[in-house]
Amino acid sequence: MKKKLFGILSIVTLTIFAFSGCKNRGTTAENRNETGKKILKCSESFALETLNPHQDYQGWYTSIYGLTEALFIMNDQSSVEPMLAESAKADGNIWTIKLKEAASFSNGNTVTSDMVIRNLQNAGKTNSRFAYLKDCSYQILDDKTFTIETSEVYPTLLNDLASPELAIVDLDNSKDMGSQLVATGPFVVSSFEPGGTIKVKRNSSYWNGEVKLDGAEFYYMPEPDTSLMAMQNGEIDCYTGVTADAAEIFKNDPDTYKLVSIPATRLQFYILNKNRLDDSVRKAINLTIDTKAIETYLNGTVTSTDGPFDSSAPYGKVTKEPVDIEAAKALLEKDGYSLNADGYYEKDGQVLTINIAYYAARSLDTLATLMQEQLKTIGIKGTLTCEVDPDETYIATGDFDIALYCMIADKAGDPYYFISCTLAKGAPYNCGGFSNEKTQKLIDELKVTSNNDRRAELANEIVQTAIDEDAFGYVALFNKTTVMRNNVVNVFENCPFDFYFLNANTDMN
Template sequence: MRKRLVAAVAVAALTAVAACSPASEPGSDGEQVLRYAPAMFPVSLDTHKYAGEEAVQTAIQQIMEPLVRVEDGKIVPVLATAWENPDPNTWVFKLRSGVKFSDGTPFTAKDVVASYERHKKLDGPLVPLYSTVTSFAATDDQTVTVKTSKPLGTLLSSLTLLFIGPAAKVDSDGFFNQPIGTGPFTVTSFKPDEKLELAANPSYWDGTPKLGKLEFVNIPEVAGRITGLQNGEVDVLTQIPPDQVGSVKGSEAITYSTTPSWTYYFNWFNSNRKPFNDKRVRQAMWHGLNLEGTVKDLFGDLASVAQAPLAQGVIGAPKLSPYKYDPAKAKQLLAEAGYPNGLTTSMQWPLEGGPNIRALAQAMISDWAKIGVTVKPLEKERAQWLEDFGKLNWDMNLQTNVTGTGDADYTLARLYVCSAKRNGYCNPALDKLLLDARSSVDQAARPGLYQQAGQILWDDAVGIFPAELASNAAVRSGVQGFVMPPSGRPLFTKVTVSEG
């Protein structure tokens, strides 16, 4: 364990923060200042290039906005106020009137189209979500019309991650060093791996934020972030590891809370390789795990045993019955599959790839030993793990995942259709269900299709889904209005801070 190896780094990281006035005190002119130390700091503000990066999305949503977002499991208006399907292959969006970018430029449909085109040109990880889009056009200044080659019921959820910049500037060199948006804050300064300084946008269409300044501070080690919170140099922390919760819980000056999230653990089998090309072996491995006990011991109230191949808070998430812990049945299934004396295999996971990931892996390996399955642990540096993961150079793979758009399609159709080639599993019947769900513009019909698809993935034990994770946050007592959404990407528009 490396808990105490972080002291020097933590102290060094806090030195720069400590030079500032305490976070819970107002700025020199009485304005409200809030400092946030995220678990991961954005490598860039280029949301179109790094569209899949949670840290980039968290930062950019303070500055730029999408047409719609997910709130309480529903799609709600942001820069679009209404939308309709005049026919199954057409979406028409009406835009919010009177909105201006922070530089005073009026917001129009051309800005939406230009941002989409730049995102598409960069060919980032979310571009496949728009694979059936044939045209994305500004019908007039207040209308965007999207045409698709076949119905695309997931367009709304995909658009929650398309952030809009001014058409005349969004594709210019250096724009994302200090991006301009319609959002609640503007960029004062951005230093990669160090600090992001934001100021309230006084002309924000939804009302000027109470915070005069918002700072994202990079403190790489969790011990340093917690010390900063305790000392009042930081106002807000998120993603606190389970074994560190005690450091912030119970303090009079700190409020700790947990909320549901779209993040979950999965352990995939490589179905291209023996013995995992036999679903009886995959099912045996799942029945061999005491997940209820393991999840409770390792995560406490920060996780629960998963009820689907994704988290329950996601739009369209199925609800399924967890596999029962049954070592006798596990041994019986192994024997039926031709492994009466057990077997030997391996499991890889990325170093620091999720809360308590090593302890979770060790607990699973210990349970499997009891049914005669010997598993070699392969903890890998992230770069090596990514390379091997992409090449399917593994037997089993353990990691976390987050459903970025909050829609089941983002996880299920992106990862489990045959053409994805992610884990060696292919089922044409599953493909049909997932693609039918993606195509349906009847949002009420989609959950039923995902329920059927989830049951197939569950019964075939394509992977083991040990737990869905809760989000947590700790804030100084002077902070009001902070909400940790299930996406893990907090928005600070309505947050206030007073002397603590």
């Protein structure tokens, strides 16, 4: 109750702040002229409760704030690049990693092999998603070189080591990492209110070049309209997660704002239940669902997709058949369905009724309604079932004809995570009866294959099979939309990953 009340008070306070700031304080530019410092002001929809990057997803936000860095980093093309690490080489299930000589913490202490290993082990103990790290074998070769031995060949280890939750911090001097963090990023904490505002300032000892900004302030604004008002009133300089309506406002004032929107990594998709739907019905559904129309309706917040990954990725080269209403109807009629007086197909006296299960987040409620309307146009009756927790209801039970879901598909520049979660035998989201012996062998090969070209080839064949068998439908990737004042540059606006924002090159020209 206390947390909920704090959230309400925060919203009220920030709304007043957004309405009254120009009157009482003047524009942000004027304030900076008075202080002589470049302080970037931003909004964030997530309330950070702890600075410990190894806990849950907190590392996403310490990365956003420019406080922490990992051994590797994802670039704008979704590829892994060295960050604190200089290089990495695999020999079977043993990885040898060399650290950059200059890599150091904000207190001047050098990043060493011993400290990195202790961080990885700590993250393995703290974060269940990286639990395997506590069971790996580590060996220090020298102060800047070490090995990681996994229990089996693990070709995507570097992708994991780019995860912001595996940030490297000075464990000996961070004390309580929840509030006192010594890390390697271009910024350090100036002040931190759990669940509220966080202020950062330039790391004067940053190891990787000049830091352009003097600092930044991130205000907790969970409501998108509050961020819009604050941006219009000059209280903030940039933010991500711009709504379609706000984007239209910013587009109409190009002299003040820059708007960048790119397909990101969070996917809307649906599962077709092969245990309850005939081949012809599933095919007819996929020939009817018009993802381009859904993209248009959702007004710039998503980009329609043929597969689970962006088509620019080497493992995103799949295709699906175009919308063809007449072909969909012909399939149903060939299977013995005929239109009744109400305009719905029926067979043996039973109307063809499809239960669409969804949960009301990530625009899935809107998607469910749009799909229901599209199916009606060809004579399929759709009923909607909304659940609060899909993982405890229709995903767990298989009680659906079509199951809507949304998740990050491309977690770290590699296809295996999503494929293993949705298409592998026994996977949690393979709950619609998809089973293909050849595909499972390809998934098993993908798990241990190191060659990136072969990984892409395998992923494309696996996903294409799921599409061709009408086991899944991939709808759209959410766009990452960032707005900046025209003088703001370099906030990772062209990177599809949500966990990057502030960096050494961020500036206010």
